[in-house]
Amino acid sequence: MEEKTIAGAGKPAEDNAEDNITSKKLLNQLMKEHYSQARTAKAQGRTVVWATSIIPQEILEAMDLTVVYPENHAAAVGARKDAPGFIRRAEQSGYSTDICSYARVNLAYAELPHSEAENIPAPDLIFCGSNICCTVIKWYENLARKFRIPMILMDAPCSTAYYVEQENVTYIRRQIEDAIRQLETVTGRKMDRERLLEVMRISNENAMWWKKATDLLAHRPAPACGFDMFNYMAPIVCLRGKKEGTRLFRLWYDELLAKIGRGEGPWQDQPERYRVLWDGIACWPYLSDTYKILKRCGINVVTSTYPESWTLLYEPGDLDGMARAYGSLYVLRSLNYAVDRLSNLASDFAVDGAIFHSNRSCKGMDFKQYEIARRLRDKYSIPSVFFDGDQTDPNAFSLAQYETRVQALLETMENRREQSRKQSREQSRKGAGTK
């Protein structure tokens, strides 16, 4: 954690003082622009790329390509409760209900390209990174086939050792180099290396502001609710290589810092009673319900594994470093690393417990959760609960089960706090007795 001591808390956000816009408004505005610019670009005959969420977008941005992110779009569709129609369509096409619901929504959207949430233009090129899961390989293959367009794959193998193996880095770097060559072939243009360097700088700066902002939630009370972080995930995916992203994440950081300076917590009407770590992505169709139940209990989600996923930092111009950053994501790492990572987050953010979203769409994350939760409990005394859900498919989630599990965690955390109070009282009594 870099932000234990908050220097300059409460100072106004200099860059944004003149227009007085909040980061929330700016976020909405930029995301609207992101989608509308993509549609305009398509109408103008420019190349549109569909890409996975943690791809080396630097090379796409530097080639001045229009990029949209199906995962981000599917999440927006889910949050708008617009997923069921697409899910039904995917089933009619033969997709099993067992597979990732982002994929089902997006593959159906490719057939029925209209949603009340947002609309993305059809792709001319696919750029897929298996650094987030193996599932996207199959999903994006199907998109390439459906649209009869080229697919570029950046395959990122998982690490079987604690640290990322050099051969993984070399393999990824060579694929990035080859992806540049493929982009040059598709577009008929040469990569502008100066522009690439500039985009790398912007991307690193955005990643840094994203980290600085999300790290501020370590402050007690946290200046925001972790569910806000879920909202800012959309721009860290879509605007990571753009200057507008820098403006947004700096503004968000400044706002959080100002809240800390004013001593404000996540909510105006109640204090932050308990702090938890959330493992897994949100249940987008039930974002509000899941949030409200936590709030009612005074439980604030202060961290998760997601902030780190877009903290992609490397020396601009260093392709090896870039490959290492993209090949070192949490999901690619060993279980031992995952336990260390979560226990460090738990300690840095001073959490009282953890909530594991057993997300039907994300087998790679799910099937490690039981062992991770066990070790967090046994080695680090971090209590946790699980709930069944899905990122987009509303059918896999039960509000009653969620509420019961949150209640159980609340009771455990309350008991522990009471016990620890008792212990401190006894200790201070003993201390007083010896004096």
Place this chain on the structure above:
Amino acid sequence: MNSLLAELTAAGRRPKETALRSLRETGKKGVGCFPIYVPEEIIHAAGLLPIGLWGGQTEFKQADKYLQSFCCSIMRANVELGIKGVYKDLAAVIITAYCDTLRAVLNNWPAAVPGLKAIPMVYPQNRLEPAALEYMLEKFRTLQKELESISGIEATPDRLADSLALYEKYRAGMREFTQLARSHPLTVDVRLRHNVVKAAYYMDKAVYTEKLLALNQWLASLPEEKGGIPVIVTGLLAEPESFLALFAENGLFFAGDDLAQESRQFRVAARPDGSPLERIARRFLDLRGCTFFCDPLKTRGELLIQMARDTGAQGIVVCMYKFCDPEEFDYPVYKEEIEAAGLPLLYLEIEQRMDGVEQLRTRIQSFAETLRS
């Protein structure tokens, strides 16, 4: 029944017994091989005996501590059997990383089965990319060292070349056997065909290949048989035997298969050029139409249609193994292509442990009737 056919069928039907006998007879240490594909030649060259680990019909109790219920049941079974000590006679297991589930199982194994060493084997998905070969060779070299440390035997280039030659002979024999099974569907019904193929996972390949080639020779001496309706079967695997029996009782036989457990293991021959390790690696990278390697051109549908045309199969049967994401993603794509080609298609959802097959029986029966009419 021919004694070799009976022997190999029995060997495939009783994996544990066969594997233990093979370990005893060869005096080698055993290395368990998780699905989907493992470079068995390297294990063999290091003086070890590869043993296939393809789940089994077991109840899940202890595996549920690690894996949710929506996990593929082969993986749940492997973890369950590992915890129960069923694999205690093995020196190590090789766990591959073809899908998100396998990656997670690889991570859980040291905690779930602490007494049995897991050797990871990660494959490059971008198999058309030149960097993939280098990556794979690096991983093979690491694997080789791990195996050599278990056996104390160095897998020299000469030993690797000998093992590869043996495996090439075995694979050619398997390709021939599947053709002979097609021309002799009465002698080699779907259950016998499956068990003969499966027996190879539990036997020393030299011993198995010798028996298989003799069996092939005997089959080739028999007159071709007519009877039954030829179909192509595709999927991860087609088990259990009670499921396969439904094909036999409805007069269907497999003119060819595109099963990961069966023909995908041996349908590609090694290229003639390169070092033994390169030839082993390229054989994986040359595999087309398999969902466990990236295939942006989605060639599987085309491959299935071509298989049906080449063999005279009248339909295609999909054995969809529940919770196998890669297979589930492929299905809608090849379904559309197969339907467009006018070939009848039957989709069956299966698991290794099935309490009843009545619904499947009805569906297979009506599919057979459709093909007959």
